[in-house]
Amino acid sequence: MPVNLALGHISNDFLIAALVLYSLSVVAFAGDFAFGRPRRAASTARGQQAQERAAALATVGAASAASDGPVSAGVGRPGSPAVGGAGAGSAAAPPDSMPEVALPPLRAIGQAGRWVQAGIALSAVGVVAHTTAVVTRGLAVHRAPWGNMYEFVTALTCVAAIFFLFVMIRYRAWALGVFVMGAVVVALGLAETLIYTAAGQLVPALQSYWLDIHVTAMTLACGIFFVAAVLGVVYLAKDRYTKRVAAGRAEPGNGIMRRLPSIEQIDRLTYRTVMFGFPVWTFGVIAGAIWADQAWGRYWGWDPVETWAFITWVVYAAFLHARATAGWRGRRAQYIQLLGFASLCFNILVVQVFITGLHSYAGVS
């Protein structure tokens, strides 16, 4: 079937629209840093709550050592009467402390401030435009719209934007918007200017539903790992700042750093993101092996791209293990994670383009 050029143009227009909307959302998220009311992000608040809790527990421990009676130390909402421990069972008011059930997302957004709301709205509309661009491109070329490098980056950033929007709302991580959406804008902008490829058909080796499955999984995983990489950079920046403050080499109270989620929060978020991406990548590799078996007669042949997919897999596996190993947590684990993303980028940008192998379909000339 011939390529539908009109639809291809519509796709390009939507992509430009998405790029503009994303840029505006970055401006809005940045505006929150500059002009937003100081607030304690829910995530930060929770971190602080944990600290208060730890302090309360410490006092309780001391108290229980002194008095023999049963101690009921409430650790619920800060300020609730139970905090600090009510005496023994004979107390007048029965102890009552319940853990807080998280706010529903819409109410959390409602409390996040104008700039954040604008940023979320703009990126949400941007995601719709971006998705429309990817879908119309698919309709224009009658296949899954990730058959060459340009389409792959377009789809990858779309996944990253959707996934990050979900993560941001799920974990109320508003302050990360400017970084992740900023990175999406840069990646998409570079794709648009450097490696734009007009809509076209595929060579027969790429015509297989296993290709669709394989590349779809890889696109998803890359989008997710993209978000993880940005989080990793934010983690390192905040970690460095915290260390410098502790060493007296930086001024405490940096507005941007204060608004970011705590180190532990970013760390957990990164870990969850990689945990989400890793099985998708694994599935992508398996689907790729099935495709390789059908196309080339062997499921694994150490083709350069296969080798680098394997290296990426091993490095991310090392990250997951490092996170559970003493002395490797935190900074080092994040470095490993970024190394994994670097090998992924190397695979896409260098191996597929410059090293001859069976995967040389990038369509970049």
Add this chain to the structure above:
Amino acid sequence: MTDVRAPEADPFESAAEPDERGTPNRDPASGALGFTDWLVWGWRQLTSMRIALVLLFLLALGSVPGSMLPQEGTDPAGVQQYYTSHPALAPLLNHLGLFNVFAAPWFAAIYLLLFASLVGCVVPRTFRLVGSARTLPPRAPRYLTRLPLSAEYPAALDPARAAEVAATVLAGHGFRLRRPADDGEYWLSAEKGYLREVGNLLFHLALLGVLVSVALGGLFGYKADRLLVQGTTFADTQSALDEWYPGRLVTAADLGPFTMTLNQFDASYITSGEQRGQPSSFDAQVSYTTHPGGPALAGNIAVNRPLSVDGAKVYLIGHGYAPIFKVTDARGQVVYNQPTPFISGASGNFLSQGVVKVPDAQPEQLGFTGVFVPTAVEIGGVLQSAFPAADNPAVSLIAYAGNLGENSGVPQSVYQLNTAGMHQLTADPQLLLPGQSLKLPDGQGTLTFTGYVPWVSLTITHDPGQLPALICGIAALGGLLLSFMVRRRRVFVRARASGPAPAGTDGVPSGVHSTVQIGGLTRTDASGGFEAEFAVLAAELRSAHDQAAANRQPEGE
């Protein structure tokens, strides 16, 4: 960097977190140790997480040269080229196994050590898992509010009833319960999420399975190549195959004796636009028998669509053109009349090169070298191909006569003409269109270009490790998902009498009331998320208690 487990923060003391391994605590340097102690120390080192991490990095690092340097397995021509361009460096690299990284002993050492480390970690953990599945969760701690997550609230129920209600709720969520044997206390230990560890073990064992499957394929599998001209048949025997790469334990007798005929091959190409000349589809129609004398079956082979025959798979790897030549010698006898496969080179659009050898020609043997051009155009006096489909086919030949040298004992390629014993008959390449003939000088005979047929190159593979590898891959993925999505957690409930409430006040019935404490903890919930689950669970328990108290109210009055 001593021990991975937090000293007392983790009451999941029975075993370490799945991904955490104990680090060796005995250092041979600290005192005199015997051989066994060294072995134990070494084994502990090997199975420690830090060494596993180092091995993982080595595995990644070791793979890099495999993608940067040409490899024997995938690109033998590239290796030859590397030898030519780097004559000093190449032998050194070859000595280090860098042209065959994935079969090199040092690479095998890395992954075998890694898998040994994995086994050393997985086996004890399997025993621990079985052990923990057979023992009940521990008794509820006395003061649940000291646990990382806790809740506390009053319930208008007596402690026994409160514990009962909590047990019902937690059992409904699939928790494994433990309740006190004595009547003095009312508590409940609930545990859930054993599948996390199962998944983790499954993942690591499945990786071992993948390794075994790959080895299985290397030992018992084979790969073969065969060029097949349209209208011809071949049998899957060693002599009929062009190339044959058997596994280590495979002999020619293991080949499936199927036969296959290429009835027709169609290729179509994009005819316009930027991608003009790019192939758009290939289809080979074949008929085959699974054993000699068996019924002929019809089948299709296309790119990405191999044909399974008799335990082997037949893949379409390449294709080309075989011009048909009819050669009559000086005596007027037809000494050659068959399609001759020409091989397309790098010049594109299937400009293909080939040779014709006519050993039966009299008085002298004849030979021809030439090119086949599917869509012939002349650009600046040079014959070129404008399109890969055979829209305007032509051949251009140079004729030789003399001795082909086929009986010299030196094996010859069918795609090369040894002109050492021959003399050129035609000065310039002679262009022929289908049906045209080339009359050789001095009445040496005639060559007629009667037409062309396509040929395909097939790869035949048999890999008994393929299905096990797939199953193990899927099992690994399943295990991974289980270990990531399931969280091992414990919830404790304790109900204590908070003294009889004054009868009649606020309409609360008289009777013993309780204070309910709930505590929750998870084994290093690295990804977090248990707080949310615990909050919901606590709210649910509380509402169940309130509900039970409300139901009791009529009884009390």
